[in-house]
Amino acid sequence: MKRVITIAAVLVSLTVPALAQRPQAPAGPLKVTAIKAGRLVDTDAGTVSTNQIILIEGEKIKEVGPNVAIPPGTEVIDLSKMTVLPGLVDAHAHLAMTYKEYPENNIYYLTYVNDSTPLRAIQAASNAMQVLNSGFTVVRDVGNNALYADVALRMAIEQGWIPGPTIIPSGPMIGSTGGQFWPTPEMYKDHNIMYPEYIDADSRDEIVKAVRQNLLFGAKTIKLCVDCKPWGYSVDDMKLVVAEAAKGGAKVEGHCQTHDGVQRSIDAGLHIIAHGRGLDEKQSEQMAQKVIYLASTDTPFTPYRGSENAFKNTVATLKMAWAKGVPVTFSTDMDYWNDRMKKDNGDWMTRGDLTINFLLTWKAAGIAPKDILKAMTINGYKAADIINDRGPIKPGLYADIIAVPGDPLTDIDALRNVQFVMKNGMVYKKDGVMLPEKFFHPGPVKGWNRR
Ligand SMILES: [Zn+2]
Numbered sequence: 121m122k123r124v125i126t127i128a129a130v131l132v133s134l135t136v137p138a139l140a141q142r143p144q145a146p147a148g149p150l151k152v153t154a155i156k157a158g159r160l161v162d163t164d165a166g167t168v169s170t171n172q173i174i175l176i177e178g179e180k181i182k183e184v185g186p187n188v189a190i191p192p193g194t195e196v197i198d199l200s201k202m203t204v205l206p207g208l209v210d211a212h213a214h215l216a217m218t219y220k221e222y223p224e225n226n227i228y229y230l231t232y233v234n235d236s237t238p239l240r241a242i243q244a245a246s247n248a249m250q251v252l253n254s255g256f257t258v259v260r261d262v263g264n265n266a267l268y269a270d271v272a273l274r275m276a277i278e279q280g281w282i283p284g285p286t287i288i289p290s291g292p293m294i295g296s297t298g299g300q301f302w303p304t305p306e307m308y309k310d311h312n313i314m315y316p317e318y319i320d321a322d323s324r325d326e327i328v329k330a331v332r333q334n335l336l337f338g339a340k341t342i343k344l345c346v347d348c349k350p351w352g353y354s355v356d357d358m359k360l361v362v363a364e365a366a367k368g369g370a371k372v373e374g375h376c377q378t379h380d381g382v383q384r385s386i387d388a389g390l391h392i393i394a395h396g397r398g399l400d401e402k403q404s405e406q407m408a409q410k411v412i413y414l415a416s417t418d419t420p421f422t423p424y425r426g427s428e429n430a431f432k433n434t435v436a437t438l439k440m441a442w443a444k445g446v447p448v449t450f451s452t453d454m455d456y457w458n459d460r461m462k463k464d465n466g467d468w469m470t471r472g473d474l475t476i477n478f479l480l481t482w483k484a485a486g487i488a489p490k491d492i493l494k495a496m497t498i499n500g501y502k503a504a505d506i507i508n509d510r511g512p513i514k515p516g517l518y519a520d521i522i523a524v525p526g527d528p529l530t531d532i533d534a535l536r537n538v539q540f541v542m543k544n545g546m547v548y549k550k551d552g553v554m555l556p557e558k559f560f561h562p563g564p565v566k567g568w569n570r571r
Contacts (some may be wrong), residue, residue: 126328140240143265144371151178151195151545152177152194152195153175153195153197153547154175155176155196156173156196156199157375158171159206159527160205160513161205161529162512163490163495164497166490167530168529171189172184174188174521175188175190176547177547178518178545182515183511193388195552197547201537202314202541203527204523205493205497205513205521205528207255207511207521208450208500208522209257209258209496210251210256210450210454211257211415211506212451212452212455213259213288213453213475214263214265214453214454214455215243215247215471216247216266216269216270216273217243217264218235218243218457220242221454228455228474232317234240238267241266241271242268247471248283249283250471251472253473253548253554254471255522255538256475256488257522257570258285258288259286259288260288260290260451262293262394263292263343265291266317267292270289270290270570271289271291274288274571278566279564281559281564282559283559284504286543289507290340290343291333292316292318292329293315293344294313294318294344295320295345296321296353297349299318299348300317300318300345301313301347314547315520323412327364328360331361332367335367341370341504342370343373343375343394344372345371345374345375345391346358346376346381347376347377352381352403353384354448355387355388355453358384358388361388362390362391362452370505372390374388375394376395376396377397377513378397381398382396382398382399390412390504391503391505392412392413392414392449392503393407395415395453396415396416399441401440407446408447409568412446413502414441414448414449415449416434416441418433418435418452418478418482418485419452419453420480422480434483438481438487439486443565447503448495448499449495450482450501451478473536474533476536479533479536482564483532486488489530493532496511496535497512499510508522518543519542519545520542520543521542521546524537524539527535
């Protein structure tokens with residue numbers, strides 16, 4: 121009987137907070153911080169205001185303006201010689217995936233066999249710190265993340281275990297038989313090789329179940345393999361996904377590698393189209409009109425990646441989509457490594473350096489710095505469906521703020537030199553140095569129940 125009571129007590133303690141208000145950490149007075157911004161960029165309007173004060177209370181922005189009163193005892197951060205702007209967004213990446221030239225010849229099918237979920241989750245933690253260090257405060261992390269390593273990463277960051285951006289995880293990609301793999305019959309049927317890299321879902325019942333399970337296990341967005349196989353999803357299939365995802369408050373991204381797949385995704389009203397290979401002018405007009413975000417994953421041509429021909433096509437598509445008014449995001453698809461990823465001085469590029477280096481493609485497309493900034497911020501927040509919570513530097517929103525010495529509105533490469541990073545009101549980088557000591561602690565300092 122005593123055991124039954126104990127179990128009942130545990131169940132009550134686990135379920136009641138979910139039904140009622142979850143218990144909060146004991147509330148002390150919120151820490152107040154003031155940032156003195158020499159130049160503050162509004163990345164929506166593409167304008168600058170000088171000598172602004174941003175007052176931050178706890179995790180959120182309280183006031184912004186030239187004459188904000190700074191209460192006594194406030195910690196003041198002097199960025200009066202800097203350009204201050206909202207944190208950046210990578211709208212499509214895979215932080216828990218690192219496929220390599222050796223041993224797997226860039227075939228991530230083998231990465232998945234070689235690298236366990238725990239190993240990949242730890243890689244993800246490292247990658248998250250590296251991209252935060254480069255000013256990325258939001259990353260949409262969409263599939264190919266082993267067994268929900270992306271969700272674990274989000275939770276670890278939300279709970280305060282490690283520094284990192286706000287992660288928008290998708291859980292495993294949902295696809296029709298085979299996903300992006302071409303397995304042998306025995307690996308497919310006897311060893312279930314698809315899972316967890318993909319969830320096979322063909323019938324409408326399977327599709328609904330796959331979406332619900334991903335939401336249950338912590339996905340904040342749903343990622344679909346629209347046309348990874350010739351028997352990919354129909355417009356009706358995808359409308360079902362959109363409706364089911366909406367019940368859990370999630371939007372849907374479709375991986376598209378064909379013209380027809382792009383069209384079906386537009387007709388089904390997906391929120392984001394990834395890659396968009398085969399995208400033409402007419403489809404771009406439709407995307408602009410329906411406000412469907414494009415994560416075109418614009419790989420630059422560098423000593424470590426890509427070909428000149430592929431780059432020309434990537435640049436042409438980006439340029440065309442932008443000219444047609446498609447809401448394009450800054451997106452990378454970063455998930456690989458090789459031993460040529462070095463700077464001129466021989467130092468390794470970080471995952472953050474590699475991410476910001478996608479500016480090469482945007483510059484080649486001739487897109488103006490203010491428009492690139494908008495793609496890296498406002499369009500990213502909207503694509504991530506978080507714009508009412510975080511992103512713009514406005515009262516009431518989470519304080520996700522970065523600073524650079526130069527002027528990114530005239531020279532977008534100024535973003536390569538992020539000296540200051542704040543997320544949720546906490547300073548993660550100052551004077552160009554990451555501050556890891558704050559994370560040497562034994563528990564979920566922001567609360568075990570933050571998801
Ligand atoms: Zn991808």
